[in-house]
Amino acid sequence: MKELVTVFRKERFNSAHRLFNAEWSDEKNLAxxxxxxxxxxxxxxxxxxxxxxxEVNEETGYVVDLKKISDLVKSEIVERFxxxxxxxxxxxxxHLIPTAENIAKTIYHxxxxxxxxxxxxxxxxxxxxxxxxxxxxxxxxx
Amino acid sequence: MKELVTVFRKERFNSAHRLFNAEWSDEKNLAxxxxxxxxxxxxxxxxxxxxxxxEVNEETGYVVDLKKISDLVKSEIVERFxxxxxxxxxxxxxHLIPTAENIAKTIYHxxxxxxxxxxxxxxxxxxxxxxxxxxxxxxxxx
Amino acid sequence: MKELVTVFRKERFNSAHRLFNAEWSDEKNLAxxxxxxxxxxxxxxxxxxxxxxxEVNEETGYVVDLKKISDLVKSEIVERFxxxxxxxxxxxxxHLIPTAENIAKTIYHxxxxxxxxxxxxxxxxxxxxxxxxxxxxxxxxx
Amino acid sequence: MKELVTVFRKERFNSAHRLFNAEWSDEKNLAxxxxxxxxxxxxxxxxxxxxxxxEVNEETGYVVDLKKISDLVKSEIVERFxxxxxxxxxxxxxHLIPTAENIAKTIYHxxxxxxxxxxxxxxxxxxxxxxxxxxxxxxxxx
Amino acid sequence: MKELVTVFRKERFNSAHRLFNAEWSDEKNLAxxxxxxxxxxxxxxxxxxxxxxxEVNEETGYVVDLKKISDLVKSEIVERFxxxxxxxxxxxxxHLIPTAENIAKTIYHxxxxxxxxxxxxxxxxxxxxxxxxxxxxxxxxx
Amino acid sequence: MKELVTVFRKERFNSAHRLFNAEWSDEKNLAxxxxxxxxxxxxxxxxxxxxxxxEVNEETGYVVDLKKISDLVKSEIVERFxxxxxxxxxxxxxHLIPTAENIAKTIYHxxxxxxxxxxxxxxxxxxxxxxxxxxxxxxxxx
Numbered sequence: 001m002k003e004l005v006t007v008f009r010k011e012r013f014n015s016a017h018r019l020f021n022a023e024w025s026d027e028k029n030l031a032x033x034x035x036x037x038x039x040x041x042x043x044x045x046x047x048x049x050x051x052x053x054x055e056v057n058e059e060t061g062y063v064v065d066l067k068k069i070s071d072l073v074k075s076e077i078v079e080r081f082x083x084x085x086x087x088x089x090x091x092x093x094x095h096l097i098p099t100a101e102n103i104a105k106t107i108y109h110x111x112x113x114x115x116x117x118x119x120x121x122x123x124x125x126x127x128x129x130x131x132x133x134x135x136x137x138x139x140x141x142x
Numbered sequence: 143m144k145e146l147v148t149v150f151r152k153e154r155f156n157s158a159h160r161l162f163n164a165e166w167s168d169e170k171n172l173a174x175x176x177x178x179x180x181x182x183x184x185x186x187x188x189x190x191x192x193x194x195x196x197e198v199n200e201e202t203g204y205v206v207d208l209k210k211i212s213d214l215v216k217s218e219i220v221e222r223f224x225x226x227x228x229x230x231x232x233x234x235x236x237h238l239i240p241t242a243e244n245i246a247k248t249i250y251h252x253x254x255x256x257x258x259x260x261x262x263x264x265x266x267x268x269x270x271x272x273x274x275x276x277x278x279x280x281x282x283x284x
Numbered sequence: 285m286k287e288l289v290t291v292f293r294k295e296r297f298n299s300a301h302r303l304f305n306a307e308w309s310d311e312k313n314l315a316x317x318x319x320x321x322x323x324x325x326x327x328x329x330x331x332x333x334x335x336x337x338x339e340v341n342e343e344t345g346y347v348v349d350l351k352k353i354s355d356l357v358k359s360e361i362v363e364r365f366x367x368x369x370x371x372x373x374x375x376x377x378x379h380l381i382p383t384a385e386n387i388a389k390t391i392y393h394x395x396x397x398x399x400x401x402x403x404x405x406x407x408x409x410x411x412x413x414x415x416x417x418x419x420x421x422x423x424x425x426x
Numbered sequence: 427m428k429e430l431v432t433v434f435r436k437e438r439f440n441s442a443h444r445l446f447n448a449e450w451s452d453e454k455n456l457a458x459x460x461x462x463x464x465x466x467x468x469x470x471x472x473x474x475x476x477x478x479x480x481e482v483n484e485e486t487g488y489v490v491d492l493k494k495i496s497d498l499v500k501s502e503i504v505e506r507f508x509x510x511x512x513x514x515x516x517x518x519x520x521h522l523i524p525t526a527e528n529i530a531k532t533i534y535h536x537x538x539x540x541x542x543x544x545x546x547x548x549x550x551x552x553x554x555x556x557x558x559x560x561x562x563x564x565x566x567x568x
Numbered sequence: 569m570k571e572l573v574t575v576f577r578k579e580r581f582n583s584a585h586r587l588f589n590a591e592w593s594d595e596k597n598l599a600x601x602x603x604x605x606x607x608x609x610x611x612x613x614x615x616x617x618x619x620x621x622x623e624v625n626e627e628t629g630y631v632v633d634l635k636k637i638s639d640l641v642k643s644e645i646v647e648r649f650x651x652x653x654x655x656x657x658x659x660x661x662x663h664l665i666p667t668a669e670n671i672a673k674t675i676y677h678x679x680x681x682x683x684x685x686x687x688x689x690x691x692x693x694x695x696x697x698x699x700x701x702x703x704x705x706x707x708x709x710x
Numbered sequence: 711m712k713e714l715v716t717v718f719r720k721e722r723f724n725s726a727h728r729l730f731n732a733e734w735s736d737e738k739n740l741a742x743x744x745x746x747x748x749x750x751x752x753x754x755x756x757x758x759x760x761x762x763x764x765e766v767n768e769e770t771g772y773v774v775d776l777k778k779i780s781d782l783v784k785s786e787i788v789e790r791f792x793x794x795x796x797x798x799x800x801x802x803x804x805h806l807i808p809t810a811e812n813i814a815k816t817i818y819h820x821x822x823x824x825x826x827x828x829x830x831x832x833x834x835x836x837x838x839x840x841x842x843x844x845x846x847x848x849x850x851x852x
Contacts, residue, residue, distance in 0.1 A: 004563035005527045010556040014696065016584035016609040016653075021201060032202060034209060040653035043584040043611005045696050053563045059447060060458060061525035066557050067460060085584075085608035099203035101147045120563075128582065128613050130152040131208050137146035137195045137262075156412065158300035158325040158369075163485060174486060176493060182369035183300040185327005187412050227300075227324035241487035243431045270298065270329050272436040273492050279430035279479045279546075288847035289811045294840040305627060316628060318635060337847045343731060344742060345809035350841050351744060383629035385573045404847075414578040415634050421572035421621045421688075440838065442726035442753040442795075466795035467726040469753005471838050511726075511750035554724065554755050589769060600770060602777060667771035669715045698720040699776050705714035705763045705830075 006053045007063045011073045013082035016043040017098040020087070041085060044127050048077060048107060053120035053139065064119065076110050100127040104135040148195045149205045153215045155224035158185040159240040162229070183227060186269050190219060190249060195262035195281065206261065218252050242269040246277040290337045291347045295357045297366035300327040301382040304371070325369060328411050332361060332391060337404035337423065348403065360394050384411040388419040432479045433489045437499045439508035442469040443524040446513070467511060473552040474503060474533060479565065480545035490545065502536050526553040530561040574621045575631045579641045581650035584611040585666040588655070609653060612695050616645060616675060621688035621707065632687065644678050668695040672703040716763045717772075719779045723792035726753040727808040730797070751795060754837050758787060758817060763830035763849065774829065786820050810837040814845040 018041045019033040029037040036042070050073055054063045084090060086098040092106045104125040115121055120139045126132040160183045161175040171179040178184070192215055196205045226232060228240040234248045246267040257263055262281045268274040302325045303317040313321040320326070334357055338347045368374060370382040376390045388409040399405055404423045410416040444467045445459040455463040462468070476499055480489045510516060512524040518532045530551040541547055546565045552558040586609045587601040597605040604610070618641055622631040652658060654666040660674045672693040683689055688707045694700040728751045729743040739747040746752070760783055764773045794800060796808040802816045814835040825831055830849045836842040 005531065006560040006563045007527065008558045014610050014612055016611040019203070035651035038651050040656040041584040041609055041611070042582050042651040042653065043609065044582055045613040056527050061523035061528045063527055083603035083606050083610040085610065088608040097203035101149065101198050101205055102203045105147065132150045134148040137148045156326050156328055158327040177367035180367050182372040183325055183327065184298050184367040184369065185300040185325065186298055187329045225319035225322050225326040227326065230324040239487035243433065243482050243489055244487045247431065274434045276432040279432045289815065290844040290847045291811065292842045303629070340811050345729070345807035345812045347811055381629035385575065385624050385631055386629045389573065416576045418574040421574045440752050440754055442751040461793035464793050466798040467751055467753065468724050468793040468795065469726040469751065470724055471755040509745035509748050509752040511752065514750040587771070665771035669717065669766050669773055670771045673715065700718045702716040705716045
């Protein structure tokens, strides 16, 4: 019987963004997104928490070496988004509105193929201390 | 197939309360609740985290506009409980012991009808940094 | 030459209070103190940080044993104020408005005689994460 | 129908440890565990969050008295591990590598028989602010 | 004799910025400021802590009503900088590099005339959890 | 006239230590230091906050490049103490009791010659969230 343990690793990146639907008028963008749609961008200290579920390796006592997960998140996510303008500098958000929801989903889809297929993955993303998201909502696949 | 994302919003309120079962003697209340039953009340900086699960709207990139959730929590919860004595000033706890468990359940039942029925809701309530609760315990209804 | 080091110890207590000047009308109290003057009290998770400045004892490497400071703060401050109504249950605030400023000053005057006279003392008190105070403002007496 | 609520209690302990597999050479330990395997130990401020799920008792408004859970965690976990060397001073880790995963599992197995059998239990353990684990991964037994 | 107490109030704003000296080449800007000079901006969740020193008013128990300071900081600072691009959207940083040092000084000079002249003022600004600044460095004017 | 600004940078390291005066008996060590003197060491997640005071360079808007301070603290302090046993693995604490006071003083004396002489330096060291120290106590040399 599988005995599953969850491990978490937190990393940070600082980015500019704006919420803007290119198919809408400026007025509609302002009505829907408020100050989040201001044209010259604002920014956040994002915190990403990577959650991985798997069995503990008996030889190491690890589900996975969190140092390797830290390195992976730094090379794949922090390197890509840190000190960048998400709308202007990244291909991921060239045509996708960089809401916290969409950033979390994007991070998940970047990391998923880099993590062992027998492990489950979930991403929590903090945009501010008060606003945060999680993707996918459910990871219980037993 | 539905692809669900979770969003969270945190708000705060400061209230007085005491734990007291009106059907018990003062001695039994003290024996069960200890200093939490002291007659003249004590208080807490409560933090409430509202968790909502739903599909991402493709036009907005939002599960729900967290600004609207913030406004809702402020008008329905903070306005009701902030700087109040939960036992004396609120009808919700006139006959219900204001434990963290009961406060979280009460917040859930106030907010549930105000949030779209196709979305799932869970409440986390921090009474102190060390004591907190969540209701309902399980929200996986797939 | 004296070589001074500062040490800090944090403790917590949870209390009810209201801001109310007994020489004023209810209307004036409400006008000045707003919801902080509501008659049935509200409350806070207070955090007190005791700051002590002195020379390092060469035999122990301590300015002062922080375990003893923790015990002192627990017996003199936490025991006195925790799970109490500051206005109703304490003699300190029977005739003194329990603002954060006055609570910090009161804590200082309770602890000052209990701490070695050759050491400097300052109190920081958090009423909420966003509102906090310090007394005395200046402790540099060289 | 059962209506389940979750309660949480956080406690802390400070311990030394090293990650070391006695069946491997020093070189292999260093290759796998890096600086976590340094021979003279390092240490952490561990935070343990005990999560308990159960029905609310109507008389008390509690799932469980968190003061009793605090006392239990202090007597069973903090007393056992605080200011100890996990590898040298505890029988639990005499032959088990004290990774965060294994510490969380060990805490679970110590506490599980001490908590009512009709309640569910999960342990979250913070080794640092950035590295933390949870056991068991899933507790939904409905 | 004056008996001075210090009060603090924390507020937040989210902005985009870049560090760029217009008198330098792009190469020199990159050499000096690194990724902080990337052309399309990045951003931060700034936290500003306003520190005010004064005498306690005996009638109110306040140095100053922190609700009024909160309102002042919101109207003068948050309104001005929140969800803005500091370089493009503000006159304050049209010709001044928006380093944390310069933002703190700017906030000080905006607030100083709005606060009673007999009170001392200091600004702490958090750019990230790890990088923060304070201005002025010294406020002891006795 | 000099206009001074303060900048801060936080870093972390995880170490084992014990408090032990080699000139005392084990009994006296236990009596004075309690569980902090247990023979097999315990450990902490230390946080060090480096505070530097100086004038703002008009060309950069910096008192000092905090990236360089981060690199300095990592190479001089974190590299030296992280994942080490302070008593056994470091020459600094071979004959000096590694109390928080002494660690802060030691960090100060390591960093002081590496930082421009016209700048003031102060070290804050967190041993736990509740116990922390600062050295030197006073840095106002005007």
